[in-house]
Amino acid sequence: MNRRTRLFLLTIRLILAVTILPTPGAQAQGCVAAHANQRVMGQLITFDTSATPGRFSIHNHTVAVGYRVFNSNKYFIGDEEIPRPNAIRNHQNIFNIGLEYRLSPRWSLIADVPVYNGTRNQLYPPSGIFQVSGVGDVTIGAQSWILRPPSESGGNIAVNASLKIPSGIDGATGSALYKGKIVKATADQSMQPGDGGWGFVLGAQAYKPLWRRANVYAQGLYLFNPRNTNPIPTFRSQPGQSIFSVTDQYLFRTGVSQAVPKVRGLVLSLGVRGEGVPVRDLIGGSDGFRRPGAIISLDPGIMYDFRRTIISVNGPWALYRNRPPSVPELQNNTKNGDAFFADYTVIATISRHF
DSSP states (O other), rough: OHHHHHHHHHHHHHHHHHHHHHOOOOOOSHHHHOOOOOOOOOGGOOOOOOTTTTSSOTTTEEEEEEEEEEEOOOOEEBBBEOOOOOOOOOEEEEEEEEEEEEEESSSSEEEEEEEEOOOOOOOOSBBBEEEEEEEOOOEEEEESSOOOSOOOOOOEEEEEEEEOOOOSSSOOOOEEEETTEEEEEEEOOOOOOSSSOOEEEEEEEEEOSSSSTTEEEEEEEEEEEEOOEEEOOOOOTTTTTSSEEEOEEEEEEEEEEEETTTSEEEEEEEEEEEEEOOSOOOOOOOOEEEEEOEEEEEEEEEEEEEETTTEEEOOOOOOEEEOOOOOHHHHTTOOOEEEEOSSBBEEEEEEEEO
């Protein structure tokens, strides 16, 4: 095993360690506020070495528009699904505009602008139908490939870091029934486009050829939110949950991709995807209201490359869901929290390299 192969395998382990090692909790699509973005890995589909990242002009840039949709209606306490005739339905459409400007074969500037639109029929007080739309928290940063593309082994590793700007709405409201009156109440945390805190994101992605036109891949990111809470009222009566917590988030993906024989530009993939909001943040306090939770999904996907345009579609299907107690619930010995989760989500992205 040569040095570069050992470096690649070590980095894969580090990516998975950052995202998979047991944390006090995790997150998922549904009532848990899961907004982490998934970037398209064009390296899994571009087999022409003249089109390998780093071989274009440094004046080129890439624009990607992503769309994610899910509808949560399965009720969980811990990792146990509880049949419930009256489900809270949380339907969300999440758009993301991703920008990348290549400074050199290895270095790029990156930015993501999320846009949210969602509807939630809340059955407990303040009860009502909440509809929220708005721009989320923008991230701006840089990415670097560890090996200068194209590498001798055919694989590579990229690391990135971004600043999260609290540009999104974190106190969206709606009309609801509360204590017998119609009031303007705060929408659920899962519906808020922003979280009200400055933060930073660390991420990595890697790929390595396996056999003819096949790759193993891994992606991971972790959003650090040092701020403890924001002062937005939650209208919740449970001890310690009157205002929102500003939560960390994470996302990881790993799997194998395979080009379809005799169909130029078409690649299929199959892997595992996980998302999470931890019970306790890695930096700062973890007070206030949050729904920690975890979802692990089977992640099939398809990618198609047509003249520097990549269309990517994934359909993660939930295998495991869990909603552990939050810090205030642990401190006050209250019952384990609950959450509604979706069975599946659809993630589609179109990426254009100019």
